[in-house]
Amino acid sequence: xxxxxxxxxxxxxxxAAAAGNWVQAPPLPALTKPNDLAVFALQNTSKHRxxxxxxxxxxxxxxxxxxxxxxxTARLGTGVVPVQIDPKTHYPDGSIRFSVVTVQAxxxxxxxxxxxxxxxxxxxxxxxxxxxxxxPVLRNYDPRVVLTFYSVNGKKLASPKRMRIDLLxxxxxxxxxxxxxxxxxxxxEIRLQHHVLSSLRLVADVTAYANGALSADIQFCNDIAMSPxxxxxxYSARLLVNGKTVYDSGRVTQYQYQTWHSVWxxxxxxxxxxxxxxxxxxxxxxIPNYQTLYGLPAEGLRGELxxxxxxxxxxxxxxxxxxxxxxxxxxxxxxxxxxxxxxIWLITQNPVAAAFALGQADAAGAVPWHFYLPSKGHxxxxxxxxxxxxxxRGGPYSYTxxxxxxxxxxxxxxxxxxxxxxxxxxxxxxxxxxxxxDQLNAEALYAILGQWPSPRQNGKGILVGTGAQxxxxxxxxxxxxxxxxxxPADSYFGRYFRKILLxxxxxxxxxxxxxTRAEGEAYGYVPGTYGHSGAMAxxxxxxxxxxxxxxxxxxxxxxxxxxxxxxxxxxxxxxPQKGWNPRDGIAYNLFVxxxxxxxxxxxxxxxxxxxxxMGQANGNGWKHSRGYYxxxxxxxxxxxxxxxxxxxxxxxxxxxxxxxAPFISKTSRAGTPQYWIVPMGE
Numbered sequence: 001x002x003x004x005x006x007x008x009x010x011x012x013x014x015x016a017a018a019a020g021n022w023v024q025a026p027p028l029p030a031l032t033k034p035n036d037l038a039v040f041a042l043q044n045t046s047k048h049r050x051x052x053x054x055x056x057x058x059x060x061x062x063x064x065x066x067x068x069x070x071x072x073t074a075r076l077g078t079g080v081v082p083v084q085i086d087p088k089t090h091y092p093d094g095s096i097r098f099s100v101v102t103v104q105a106x107x108x109x110x111x112x113x114x115x116x117x118x119x120x121x122x123x124x125x126x127x128x129x130x131x132x133x134x135x136p137v138l139r140n141y142d143p144r145v146v147l148t149f150y151s152v153n154g155k156k157l158a159s160p161k162r163m164r165i166d167l168l169x170x171x172x173x174x175x176x177x178x179x180x181x182x183x184x185x186x187x188x189e190i191r192l193q194h195h196v197l198s199s200l201r202l203v204a205d206v207t208a209y210a211n212g213a214l215s216a217d218i219q220f221c222n223d224i225a226m227s228p229x230x231x232x233x234x235y236s237a238r239l240l241v242n243g244k245t246v247y248d249s250g251r252v253t254q255y256q257y258q259t260w261h262s263v264w265x266x267x268x269x270x271x272x273x274x275x276x277x278x279x280x281x282x283x284x285x286x287i288p289n290y291q292t293l294y295g296l297p298a299e300g301l302r303g304e305l306x307x308x309x310x311x312x313x314x315x316x317x318x319x320x321x322x323x324x325x326x327x328x329x330x331x332x333x334x335x336x337x338x339x340x341x342x343x344i345w346l347i348t349q350n351p352v353a354a355a356f357a358l359g360q361a362d363a364a365g366a367v368p369w370h371f372y373l374p375s376k377g378h379x380x381x382x383x384x385x386x387x388x389x390x391x392x393r394g395g396p397y398s399y400t401x402x403x404x405x406x407x408x409x410x411x412x413x414x415x416x417x418x419x420x421x422x423x424x425x426x427x428x429x430x431x432x433x434x435x436x437x438d439q440l441n442a443e444a445l446y447a448i449l450g451q452w453p454s455p456r457q458n459g460k461g462i463l464v465g466t467g468a469q470x471x472x473x474x475x476x477x478x479x480x481x482x483x484x485x486x487x488p489a490d491s492y493f494g495r496y497f498r499k500i501l502l503x504x505x506x507x508x509x510x511x512x513x514x515x516t517r518a519e520g521e522a523y524g525y526v527p528g529t530y531g532h533s534g535a536m537a538x539x540x541x542x543x544x545x546x547x548x549x550x551x552x553x554x555x556x557x558x559x560x561x562x563x564x565x566x567x568x569x570x571x572x573x574x575x576p577q578k579g580w581n582p583r584d585g586i587a588y589n590l591f592v593x594x595x596x597x598x599x600x601x602x603x604x605x606x607x608x609x610x611x612x613x614m615g616q617a618n619g620n621g622w623k624h625s626r627g628y629y630x631x632x633x634x635x636x637x638x639x640x641x642x643x644x645x646x647x648x649x650x651x652x653x654x655x656x657x658x659x660x661a662p663f664i665s666k667t668s669r670a671g672t673p674q675y676w677i678v679p680m681g682e
Contacts, residue, residue: 579605
């Protein structure tokens, strides 16, 4: 796995720099020519010359830049290297948006960094090389998975039960309807599946390479739902290649609705870090526009390296630093538009950061939010069960449909929609690995299914409104938006997630007139439940704005209108208003309604007066903004500006950035990098 070589090799990297140093991403040349498609750097992190290696990663192309996968040439340094493009999503005009890229990288000198360019060049009329055939390569390695069960569905077996699964046999049975992920002259990747027993599936993403090498991503998915059988399993798993054990999990206790995986490569994983053009990903609206000019303090990467070396990291079902009790409040590093770990990876492009972020994406498998329907061949959605409630309370006593095997908070995990970390989107975007798309889809579906069916209007999937916390709606819709971006528009999940977004945006559009009348002068804050009677949390509105910006970047009709409506409050609360103090725009609480009559205060002056009476106003200082409240407002305003060019949002951003509010300095924002979103051009 990636973190293995990162731990062993990166004592050589900038992570070992003296305290106080900042780590920046390696520089990349600009794309200046009409046929330039994308640019990367390949970084040899070892002291040794690498072998010729196949590397796979994800990338985003500009609209109308590439239509035919074969019309691409790759140049590594000054030499041309073979490349394979496997498109996954397209723009409305039919051009390729997101693709998995495979290159055959020439050897790199020790610690060398070389630029890799993808260039549009019409394919030669010479007949294209045929795709790699999986069967002969599988036959050469004869991979088999051996499972030894000690307990099934919570019941200890009288004696261990052993099962052997032959991947070649699975391939031979599935060959006629092979589920391809990549297919071409460099590599062919297919998915094999097998129901093992009870609620356990084995999924193998097997890749055969042109040089005869083989890799396998073996997934153990105890996720079958709505079946008569299911429960906790205790077992061990071994991978045998030509009769020799190459991986042994040891004894694993796996609760229902959890998954885990192990990745093996016959040639070993090359110690090469792929450096991405992050500003370009932001310009192409795949990610928020993170500040990348300065890098980040090395201290954060040293902390990640310490975690990677820690006991238990990377073991099956390990939490890998992800907060298991997700209802836990506070400025956690795993909550935001992306996680702190993913933000560090994006900003520094450092291999330690990559290893840490991928480890946390693996931990997404351990969260018990995977509900697979074998009869449909996909994770459960509200199209299958409109009133499904994936919650321990789901079932007839709540007048909902619950899971056949009741949902339990297992193995220390307690998912929560109001504090969901986005674990898998950035890893999928940068690696193109199918397992991470599965994790993204599973989490996005839980964001819907974990909501009580009545306020979500059953199958409509309404996640915003008076029955939901604003922060919960923000992070739930964030995952749905990422899943809508990542899945092909014409696929089952692509259509489903886009429809959920359309439903939510339409719901908000319909209520904007009503909300505006109720809120009066200070209109623009989304209603929702909150623990302080009479109050509203401005920082939760900031969370929601960053998500609405993501939805707007997807081109969902009406999303910009909702964002513009929010701008009136988010920007206006930092500007002079009659009877208003702009410092209160980022107060922890604003009191916006009478808790007895439920009537909202309709003027800025009244909101200020009541907030002062409740002892929550800032006055001439920042007493009630001593947290990340300034930086999350900056993130929200920058996100708004980057979507629709709002001058009001930019003006408010500039005022706040110079205001002296707490925790908005460069050092403070670098310490919470998931919110270090800046206006384009800054």
